[in-house]
Amino acid sequence: MTSTAPSPAELEERFDATIAADQRIEPRDWMPEAYRRSLIRQIAQHAHSEIIGMQPEGNWLLRAPSLRRRAILLAKVQDEAGHGMYLYAAAETLGVDREELTEKLIDSKQKYSSIFNYPTLSWADIGVIGWLVDGAAIANQVPLCRCSYGPYARAMIRICKEESFHQRQGYESLLALTAGTEAQKRMVQESVDRWWWPSLMMFGPADGDSPNTHQSMAWGIKRHTNDELRQRFVDMTVPQAAVLGVTLPDPDLRWNDERQAHDFGEPDWSEFTAVVSGAGPANRQRLDHRRRAHENGAWVREAAQAYAEKQGARA
Ligand code: FAQ
Numbered sequence: 001m002t003s004t005a006p007s008p009a010e011l012e013e014r015f016d017a018t019i020a021a022d023q024r025i026e027p028r029d030w031m032p033e034a035y036r037r038s039l040i041r042q043i044a045q046h047a048h049s050e051i052i053g054m055q056p057e058g059n060w061l062l063r064a065p066s067l068r069r070r071a072i073l074l075a076k077v078q079d080e081a082g083h084g085m086y087l088y089a090a091a092e093t094l095g096v097d098r099e100e101l102t103e104k105l106i107d108s109k110q111k112y113s114s115i116f117n118y119p120t121l122s123w124a125d126i127g128v129i130g131w132l133v134d135g136a137a138i139a140n141q142v143p144l145c146r147c148s149y150g151p152y153a154r155a156m157i158r159i160c161k162e163e164s165f166h167q168r169q170g171y172e173s174l175l176a177l178t179a180g181t182e183a184q185k186r187m188v189q190e191s192v193d194r195w196w197w198p199s200l201m202m203f204g205p206a207d208g209d210s211p212n213t214h215q216s217m218a219w220g221i222k223r224h225t226n227d228e229l230r231q232r233f234v235d236m237t238v239p240q241a242a243v244l245g246v247t248l249p250d251p252d253l254r255w256n257d258e259r260q261a262h263d264f265g266e267p268d269w270s271e272f273t274a275v276v277s278g279a280g281p282a283n284r285q286r287l288d289h290r291r292r293a294h295e296n297g298a299w300v301r302e303a304a305q306a307y308a309e310k311q312g313a314r315a
Contacts, residue, residue: 055116213226
């Protein structure tokens with residue numbers, strides 16, 4: 001019996017049929033080169049965000065106000081490292097190497113989320129990051145659990161469970177602060193004022209300015225547009241702000257009965273562009289720190305490599 005290899009047209013047909021049937025593409029499957037490249041782009045950016053995202057919160061590990069708060073924060077920061085690892089592993093199934101991705105990050109050839117280029121100036125920022133930044137991450141990432149690429153979708157299921165704990169710890173910490181002194185309440189409000197707009201920018205540019213959304217949705221990588229998810233986040237967050245007794249710093253924010261959704265103002269897209277292009281308040285510091293950590297870790301990678309080679313030779 002002879003078997004002939006499928007033609008490029010047949011391979012493409014199979015890929016299209018898998019996407020149309022809402023089934024998963026796996027690493028062994030043929031995929032268009034542009035699909036592979038776009039996934040590497042998004043997953044790498046996501047992984048880098050988790051790794052760089054440890055820095056703003058890590059800044060408060062030694063200054064947490066109690067042992068309990070420090071233990072919670074430490075667990076959260078370690079979770080973010082774990083998320084980075086799952087995501088780099090998912091990217092590696094697409095034929096890239098983690099080392100290569102790390103080099104691209106520290107050479108500014110790949111992006112990471114704009115949100116991590118803002119400094120953490122007060123303890124309230126830690127609670128607000130949990131509430132708003134992890135809240136936005138959940139709104140953005142829950143649909144990614146249904147992404148058409150199997151390894152990314154599976155990584156996202158575990159990540160979202162942990163993000164949910166992160167969001168709750170942040171909110172619980174803010175509930176404690178807002179039940180506290182006037183100074184503590186003011187500290188929370190001041191922090192919300194600084195983080196609200198950058199949190200909205202996490203969803204990416206407005207749909208009309210998002211070059212990747214259309215194709216990513218056609219491929220089942222993204223399930224909703226940037227603006228749809230931003231709206232979902234605002235609608236979810238407004239009642240939570242009311243419970244905390246804080247004001248979201250947007251004079252245009254109001255319930256629209258007709259749309260059954262909140263109207264809200266436009267983020268400052270020139271700030272977004274500047275931060276994504278490297279001119280945010282902490283871009284330089286974040287990348288310098290990551291570069292240093294990579295250099296300081298060279299001996300660990302060399303030792304692990306030597307050990308693996310020794311084990312391989314024995315086997
Ligand atoms: N920051 O055409 P689109 C977290 C780029 S993890 C920087 O709309 P797309 C957990 C975009 O890459 C947060 N760059 O792109 C945590 C593209 O540039 P490129 C990270 C941004 O891919 C919490 C260009 O702009 N989450 O928070 C941003 O369709 C606490 C045009 O944009 C993810 O990565 C931005 N905000 O949609 C950790 C989720 N937005 O690549 C620690 C997965 C856009 O063409 C502590 N990613 N850009 O050069 C996604 O869902 C999507 O990639 C979007 C962007 C929605 C981020």
